[in-house]
Structures are given as C-alpha cells and as structure tokens.
Amino acid sequence: MSGDLRLILFDVDGTLADSQGAITSAMRVAFDRVGLAAPSRAEILSIVGLSLPLAIAELAPTLDASVQAELVEGYKSAYKSARLAAGAGHSPLYPGAAEVLAELNAVPEYLLGVATGKSQRGLDALIEAHELRCFVTRQCADHHPSKPHPSMILRAMADTGVAAAHTVMIGDTSFDIDMGRAAGVRTIAVNWGFHPADQLGADHIIDSFADLAPLLQHIWKD
Structure with a gap:
C-alpha cells in the first residue's frame, strides 16, 4: 500500500x-x-x-x-x-462537477475513480460523452454485487494500492454511504442528489462541488 x-x-x-x-x-x-x-x-x-x-x-x-x-x-x-x-x-453533469474533477486530477497524490450502479456500457458512454478521462478505476454493476455491498470499493482500493484510511466515497444515496461504511472508508454525502443528505449518516456533507477540495485537504491534513 x-x-x-x-x-x-x-x-x-x-x-x-x-x-x-x-x-x-x-x-x-x-x-x-x-x-x-x-x-x-x-x-x-x-x-x-x-x-x-x-x-x-x-x-x-x-x-x-x-x-x-x-x-x-x-x-x-x-x-x-x-x-x-x-x-x-441525456445526463448533464451537475454544476462544478467537471471543474472539480479537473482540479483534483491535477493533484499528483490524488487518484480518481467511480463506483456506480450503472452498467459498463452506460458508464463508458457517459464518460465518453463528457470527456471524463480522469478516472483510473471504474467499478460498475456488471462486475460486482449491488450496492451497498463493499465489493466495488474494495476492488478499487486493491487496483490502486490505496488503503482504506486514504480513501473516500462520495455519493448521494444511502446505498453509497452504506457501501463506504462497509468498506471502512470515509464517506461524503452531496446535498443535491436523490436521497436527503442529512439522513444518510455520512461522515461529511457538501453543499456544492466548491466545498470538496477544501474538505479533502482537511480530512488528509496529517
């Protein structure tokens, strides 16, 4: 690791x-x-x-x-x-999503990935449509049990060699946060998705993508 x-x-x-x-x-x-x-x-x-x-x-x-x-x-x-x-x-990015992905991708120590219930075909199509070529690990429903099983996160950590203490899962539903908790990683809920963020029990909540980079710096300040 x-x-x-x-x-x-x-x-x-x-x-x-x-x-x-x-x-x-x-x-x-x-x-x-x-x-x-x-x-x-x-x-x-x-x-x-x-x-x-x-x-x-x-x-x-x-x-x-x-x-x-x-x-x-x-x-x-x-x-x-x-x-x-x-x-x-068809599925537009939320405001600030592309910008924060580019910002985080520019940090040498940061590796970006996705853990999604989408199919491989659907994920690849969305990534291509929005030219999101920043993800080093792409975990999807075709190759794993459904969320909230931790398989997607465990595989992403194994593929990248990053420990749970240095991994975060960012999502909008209980399935995302429960998956992160099951994998033993820090969880961040977004306040614009499909489930009420304040009911998910995440470690942190962000109200906009502008909050994400400063929060990550705080989490990993040591």
Whole structure:
C-alpha cells in the first residue's frame, strides 16, 4: 500500500450526473411496455444506485420473475435509445462537477475513480460523452454485487494500492454511504442528489462541488 496516494471515489447518477429525468423516463417506458402503471417519480429515484435487477425487484416485488426481467430489458432499451438521441444532454453533469474533477486530477497524490450502479456500457458512454478521462478505476454493476455491498470499493482500493484510511466515497444515496461504511472508508454525502443528505449518516456533507477540495485537504491534513 502506498502511503502517499489518496483515492477519491465518486458515485455517478445523482452525484456527478443529473440523470433523474433520464432514469424516470426510461422506467416509465419500461412499465408502459408491459402494460403496467409506472411507480411514482419519488419511488423510482429512491432505488437509484442499486443494480438494475435489484432496483426492479424493489419497485415491483409482487411481479413474476419473467415480468421483472422484461422490465429490466425494457429499461435498458429505453435508456440506450434516449442516450443515443440526446448525447451529452441525456445526463448533464451537475454544476462544478467537471471543474472539480479537473482540479483534483491535477493533484499528483490524488487518484480518481467511480463506483456506480450503472452498467459498463452506460458508464463508458457517459464518460465518453463528457470527456471524463480522469478516472483510473471504474467499478460498475456488471462486475460486482449491488450496492451497498463493499465489493466495488474494495476492488478499487486493491487496483490502486490505496488503503482504506486514504480513501473516500462520495455519493448521494444511502446505498453509497452504506457501501463506504462497509468498506471502512470515509464517506461524503452531496446535498443535491436523490436521497436527503442529512439522513444518510455520512461522515461529511457538501453543499456544492466548491466545498470538496477544501474538505479533502482537511480530512488528509496529517
């Protein structure tokens, strides 16, 4: 383990990217295609961060597995079609996100990564659309158990050789913060995402991306 390096892990949906419109729209299309009323916007956003099959199971627990599978595929299809049509505007970055990523990436000791419930395809497309080539580790739902299992963070730390004491997880949902806690790393909740930040039990809360760099300096001042 390197004592000099610091690993900064970001969730994507609701933390870096404002994808609520894209997610709710795709979910409504998926439910419509199987002839069912879609869950409410609040219900849909409450499961963002879970892997897609688990999210569907949470939204529609009484449906047969075959129908749940149809919903999963319907969501994937609708989301991809909308993304291809809209490009970078499909899931715009939150204000200050690109700037803080560039700022942190310029610090030699900092390594940036993502830990997301998105698929590999969806993550790669978003990174390409916004030209976010700063991440040295990209952990996604295709290769890990769903959040809040700590697998994504544990793999990111193993890949980069950074200890838990020198790692932070930044996210907007209970799944992100619980995952960070399970992995034994410091957690930072953002105050603009899909779950109320003050209810997540994170070690720290930031109100804007402008707060992040000073907070990291404070955390790692020793």
